[in-house]
Amino acid sequence: MKSLTLIAVLLLFTYIVPVTAQQPALDIERIQRATVFVMQVRNVEDNLFITCVSSGTLVSRDGLILTNAHSTQQSADCPGTELIIALNVRSGESPIAQYRAEIAQIDPGLDLALLRITREPDGRLVNRENLALPFVELADSSATRIDETITIVGYPGIADDPVTAVQGTITGFALEPRSTNSASWIKTSAVISGTMSGGGAYNTQGQLVGIPTTAPLRQGILNTNCIPIQDTNRDGIVTASDDCIAIGGFINALRPSNLARPLVRAASLGLDVEVMSLPTTTSSGNTPTISRLFFSPSVNEAGMPTTVISNLPSGSTSLYLFFDYANMSPETVYELRVTTDGRPNATFSLAPVRWSGGSSGLWYIGSSGQPWPNGVYEFTLFANGVAAPTQRLTIGGPPQITATMSDIVFGLLNLRGEPLGNGFVLPSGNTASAQFLYRNMSNGTNWTAIWYLDGNEVSRTPDVWSEGETGSASTSIQDPNGLRPGSYRLELYVENGLAATSDFTLAGAQQGVRPQIFSNARFTTAATPAEAAQSGAISTFSDSIPQLYALFDWQQIAPGTLWTLRWLVDGDVFYEQVSPWTMPESGQNFTAILSSPNRLPDGTYNVQMLVNNLLLASIEAKVGIGQLPIDRFARADGVLLRGQILDSNTRQGIPGVAFILISEDFSVSDFDWNQSKVYALAVTDQNGFFELERPLEYSTDDREIAYSAVIAADGYQPISADGIEVTTETENPLELIIYLSRD
Amino acid sequence: MTSFTPRLLTPPREKEDIYPYRRVWRSIILEGGILIAIAAGLFLTSGFITDLIPVQFEPVLRIALALTPLVLWLIFSWWAEQRVMQPRARLIAVAVIGALAANAVGEPLINQFFQVEDWLPLSSAIDRIVGYTFTVGITQEFLKYLVVRYVAWPDHFRIRLDGVAYGVAVSIGYVTVLNLHLLVNTPVALDVAAQRVVATYAIQIATSVVIGYGLSEVRFSDPNPLFLALMLALAALITGIAIPIRAGLTNAAFSLEGVFPRPLFGFGFSAVLLVIPIFVGSFLFASAERRAQEAMSDMEDSI
Amino acid sequence: MTFIELGSGSPDLSYRQRASHVIALAFAVFALVIGYNLRNTGLFSTTRYENVEAGIRAEYPRNWLFDNQGDYVFRVRNMTRVGFKTTIQVELRPVGAAGSTRSILDAISLERFQSLAAYQVINVDASTPLADDIESVTMAYTYADTDRDPFLQSIPTVVRGVDILAVRGGQVVIITFLADATTFESDYAFFERFLSGLEFR
Structure with a gap:
């Protein structure tokens, strides 16, 4: 009987313990090497002065860097004109300036920018095809959970400090409009210094889940930590009178990586969207204002409050602070300070960050699925350091029975009294x-x-x-x-x-139950917008084209109405802009142009037009084969193979020896010295050290991946091998010492 | 005063009485054995030695190691030669000219003309054997043959083993040049240098036995005219085989733990390469001698 | 024991003895010739390449890494060369009716000024005829190769290069040879053999 019980228990265990594939351990070294130090500099009489600094993360092997926008885009706070990228060349040492970069994609509101390495420090062009930099992959940030362990990597100081990793947990999520599929902010318990802004936060698989983000307030508005490090006024000493570098305070919020995906996609494909008559996003000069603060326990699909409350019962897990805003711009820094029973509450506060909501409208910041402890909460919003009236809310006790109105839904009644519209967009x-x-x-x-x-x-x-x-x-x-x-x-x-x-x-x-705002939407290609307006609709472009025009007509849309233009390729968004309508109420041939410095990559392109999250029009076109080319360098995980090649006679490193790793499909005997059969290549440096340009993929039970290798150098016996496999058990990075012998 | 010299009941052994030459095989075994012992000692203690001696003395040590085969040969062959009744007169000349030929012709021909390092190591196993045979092997053996042929042969070939003695002499000259090139021109580690010196010595001595045998046969027998060419080819082939095999044994296969050389394999191969030709050579020389004596006694009997 | 007493003169050699030495000498010379041929085969054996679209047929050194995935017709590199990898590259560019080889050379130089460190043209010579007596212009230059992995420590290499340009049917063919300046002369033999086997159709 006992044995039967034991068997039953064991069977139960086999049932409840899922057999999961072994996950590779967090490859902190690869992440640290992919973390760069970004310096925005100003050229004054051929002298470069650092104006702003931040951390950044390489997200592609050819030198795309994900970082914050506020420290890279030229502005009053960061007046520099050039970007210098310093790499973490040796672990534990200060980063070394290696490249110059340019902004490839930017979203000032989200405070995210994609930089592209373009030049050597001396100004020579970099051949990006030859770059083989370590990079990280983006995680699905919507899959993160509260209490999940994350590792934040960045540079904790100005220039001298080596890259640092800080561990913490996810303490919550902050929700804002227009990011319905995921949070706008991930809150963390980790203590992150201001210069780590723009770096990366990683899950246990080593994927980037968020970007630590804070926008340092301008000097003088608040007691900002601003450090002078160079003699910018040329008086021979570095004092407070020299220009300083604002490094900000602590960071408790991460921009989820999902919000960066469109930027990364557009930058990696080299896609640029130019839209006719978009409003300018710079500050109007008027003082930003925040008003009409109120709370709601939930929001509906249109981002509207379901009701208005002044207290919440115990055990509540959802709360939203709504407010009206005006005269805001992406350069506006806003901050939320929350106190509970008079004590600062970091979990629900938001450190100073850039504004992403446009110039005016209704906004909210809230959380869902996160317990709110009982207490008296005070919420104070700041815009550019100026506080709006504090709003108070009490959480605790049983649900109160008060008169309540909720769940407003709008409809336009037609002549037969039937409601038209989707509830929030009416004809x-x-x-x-x-x-x-x-x-x-x-x-x-x-x-x-x-x-x-x-x-x-x-x-x-x-x-x-x-x-x-x-x-x-x-x-x-x-x-x-x-x-x-x-x-x-x-x-x-x-x-x-x-x-x-x-x-x-x-x-x-x-038109039916929905309004028809956008019509006659079509794709075409042409040399100029005027020519495009005259061209007919094309849905299939057999050859690669340099530009793709999307045109549509519109009717009865008032200037100032917020609308969304979204571009997708192969179903993935690479451009999304929410902006107030700036054209007349009705018109023809609104034009958006998609272009690429080279030709547009093959793919299926979509353009969508939305108002209040309601999809009102969509068009699709195929370019080339209608599918994006496969990026064989897209994977960042795997085992980094590196080491040293030595002369067995002298035991000294041999410079300039090639280590060729042959693709899994071929053996050494199949290798006919054709680049197409090479998986990765490395050439030793002056000390014989080498590092393969791509990590080796893990071999699994489902898919065995066996590489071959050839190491050949004139005067030395070649070394070759088949069946080189790495698994999640393999040491990473894998360091090899290889002695080459002479005959 | 009358002196009395007792008469021996048994006459002295004829061999001792009539053999006025230095015993070549014994010298080779002594030199080879001591060289292997020195090299093995250096190989095992190179770590301590490197730590003990100042850095500036390392080149001196390497040069000393390069000259060790020559010194051993001078002690156990040349000096011993001076103490026998019938010394071989041209040993030093053969060794010196062999060294000069190696330095002036052999090494430039192999390294700069044939450029063997640029293409042979990367070839297949068979191609490497063929390639080394027809480049390094034939160059070295042909030069050594020419030196012995025109410095000592036939005038100084009085007995068959003169072929081995002069063959070893020219090889010592050649080995010394090769060692100096290796140890002076490149910063070879001491233990590796010890192993390489033994390897080079073993290959050269092995081939010198073959060349010596061929020259002796041509001198004392009347072999087929192709015999000498055949010996030259055999010597070249030994070089052609020995170089890639030794390298292959020394060089480890690729693994994810790294690729480390296996010097002991190289040592073992060098020792075998040294021992086998000595045994085979001594057997062949003895056989040839026996055949010659049988032929002579047959001739005497017929007279 | 067989021994010969040394006399005052050299012993007379038999016909067989003399023949042995002559044959040995002949064999050695023959073997060295074989060795020379093996060396030539090992060093200069080639692989055939044919591109019908570009109208180019070539013989490039065997076991050089072939690559046609860049902005060129093809490129081969000697990956076994220690240090800078000796490279031969063939590239096609469109050229206008009024375009001269000189203007193309200038354009190439301008591109290289942007991307290569210490790029310097040594000379331009109009005297290298290609296969089928196609007129061509040769440009010799040097630069410091600094293409490097930032995580490793490499010292720039001085590279010598030669471009041979030939205008052919609305296109200019640019044949490039690059080698470490220290091995340029010895490696140039590969390029000469490559040029001799190059055919345009």
């Missing part, structure tokens, strides 16, 4: 109706519905409640001449307290 018409739910209402209670168009009140309907305690009700706005296209807002007040609010967009003509 043009005479009557817009809002349906909402209510609970715990009492007949006789005063309530008011206020409608706004583009920020101006257009209707106010004070009333006395007569619909009963719980149910669904509606209110509407009418205009016999037709409602004007634009951005509308409804606020519902109960006894003068805001109970619910939501925005919607009215645009386009009626």
Whole structure:
């Protein structure tokens, strides 16, 4: 009986313990080598002065570097014009300047930039095809979980400090609009210094999950840590009167890697999108303002608050702070400070970061799926160091029974009284109706519905409640001449307290239940935009083309309406821009041009137009074979093979010896000295050290990968071998000592 | 005063009485054995020696090692030669001219004309054997043959073993040049140098036995006219085989633990290469001598 | 024991003895000739390459790494060379009707000024005829090869190069030879053999 029990227990264990493939250990050395120090410099009379610094991470072998935008883009805070890249050449030592770089892709709001190594320090062009730099792969940051261990890698000081790895855990996620599939910020418990901004945070598989990000505030606004390191005023001494480098304070937030993917994709494919009449993203000069702070326990699919609350019961796991903003720009630095019972709460605070929401509108920052401990919370938002009024919320106790209005959904009533639109984007018409739910209402209670168009009140309907305690009700706005296209807002007040609010967009003509804003969307190719407007639609481009034009007509969309233009290749987004509409209400041939310095890579290209997350138009075209070429250097993981080749007579390194690793498909006997059969190549340095340009892929039970190698040098006996396999058990990096013998 | 010299009951052994020459095989065995012992000692203690002696003395040590075969030969062959009744007169001349030929002709021909380092190590095993035979092997053996042929043969060939003695002499000259090239021109590690010196010595001595045998046969027998060419070819072939085999044994195969040389294999091969030709050579010389004596006694009997 | 008493003169050699030496000498000379041929085969054996599209047929040194994945028709490199890998490359570029070889050379030099360290043209010579008596221009130059892995410690190598340009049917053929300056002269034999086997169709 005992043995039966034992067998049963063992069987149970075999059932509940999943058999997982062995994961490679975190290859911290490879990550550290892929972490670069980025210096923005200013050239003053042929002297280079450092203006801003940050960490960065190589994300491709040909020299694409993911880092922060604020320290690389020329601005008032960072006035430098050139970017110098220093590599972590030797572990434990300061980085060494090796290359110059240029900005390949940038999103100032997300504070992410993709730099491309272009030149040697002396100005010579770098042949990027010959670059074989260590790089890291991006993780799916949406798969990260609270309490997951992460390792943050970056440079903790200015220039002297070697690259450093800091371990921590994920403590939470901050959610913002327009990133519905993943968090806008990953919060961490790790203590990260300001110069590590732009570096990388890695999961246990060594994949990049986030970019530590903070934007140092300008000197004088706050007590910023700003260090002078060079004699910029040429007075012979380095003092506080010299230009300093702002290094910021602590970092507790990571930009998820998923937000960087479109930039990386566009940069690696060399794709640039030029859009007709995009608004400028620079600051208007007016003081940024933050107002109308309120809380909601959840948001709907359009990013609108479901209701408005002033307290939450114990055990709540979701909370959103909404606010209106104006005069903001990507250069605006905003910050959220949260206190719980008067004590600073780092978990829910957000260190100073760049603003990503455009110039004005409704915004939120919140969290979901994360427990909020009981207490009295105070939320204070700062824009460029100026605090907005603090908003207070109490969490704790049982759910309170108060009058509640929630879940506003809009519809345009047609002549038959049927609702049109998707709830938040409505076609043009005479009557817009809002349906909402209510609970715990009492007949006789005063309530008011206020409608706004583009920020101006257009209707106010004070009333006395007569619909009963719980149910669904509606209110509407009418205009016999037709409602004007634009951005509308409804606020519902109960006894003068805001109970619910939501925005919607009215645009386009009626076509079925959805508005038709964008029409006649098409792809074409031409030499100029004018020529493109005259060209017919093309859906298949058999040959590679230098430019791809996307054109469409539009109707009844008010200037200022936020809309989204999205480009995809093979189903993956590489460009997404949310911006206010700047063209007239109706027109033809809005043009977006996709181009590449070389020719566009083969692939299936899509352009999508959206308003309030509603897909309104989409077109597709195939270029070449309709599929992106396979990047055989895309994998970053594997075993790095390096070592030293020595003369067995002298025991000294032999410079200039080639180590050829033959692809898994061929053996030494098959190798006919053809580059196409070479998996990786290395040539020894002056001390005989070599390092293969690509990591060796792991051999598994499912897929055995056996390489062959040839080491041949004039005067020495060649060494060759077949069946070279590495597994997750193999030491990484794999260091080889190879003695070559003479005859 | 009358002196009394007792008469021996048994006459002195005829061999001792009539053999007025230095015993070549004994010298070779002594020299080879001592060289291997010195090299093995250096190989085992090179770590200590490198630590003990100042860096500036290392070149001196390497030169001393390069000259060791020559010194041993001078002691056990040349000096011993002076103490026998019938010394071989041209040993030094053969050795010196052999060294000069090696330095002036052999090494330039192999390294700069044939450029063997540029193509032979990368060839297949068979190609390497053929290649080394027809380049390094034939060059070295032909030069050594020419030196002995025109300095000592036929005038100074009085007995068959003169072929070995002069063959060894020319090889010592050649070996000395090769060793100096290796040890002076490149910073070879001491233990590796010891191993290389033995290897070079072994190959040269082995081939010198073959060349000596061929010249002696031509001098004392009346072999087929192709015999000498055949011996030259055999000597070249031994060189052609020995170089890649020794290198192959020394060189380890590739593995993920690294590729490390196996010097003991090289030592073992060199020792074997030294021992086998001595045994085979002594047997062949003895056989040839026996055949000659049988032929002579047959002739006397017929008279 | 067989022994011969040394006399005052050299002993008379028999016909067989003399024949043995003559045959040995003849054999040695013959063997050295074989060795020379083996050396030539080992050093200068070639692999045939034919590109119908480009109209080029060539014989490049055997066991040089062949590569046609770049912006050139093909490139071969001697990967066994210790140090800079001796390279032969054939490239085609379009040329306008008014384009001269001189203007092409200038364009090439301008590109190289941007990418090569210490690039310096040594001379331009219009005297190298190619196969089928195609007129060509030769440009000799040097530069410091600094193409390196930043994680290793390599010293730049002085490289000598030769470009041979020939205009052919709206295209210019650029045949490039690159070698370490210290081995350039000895390696040039490979290039000469390559040029002698180069055919245009």
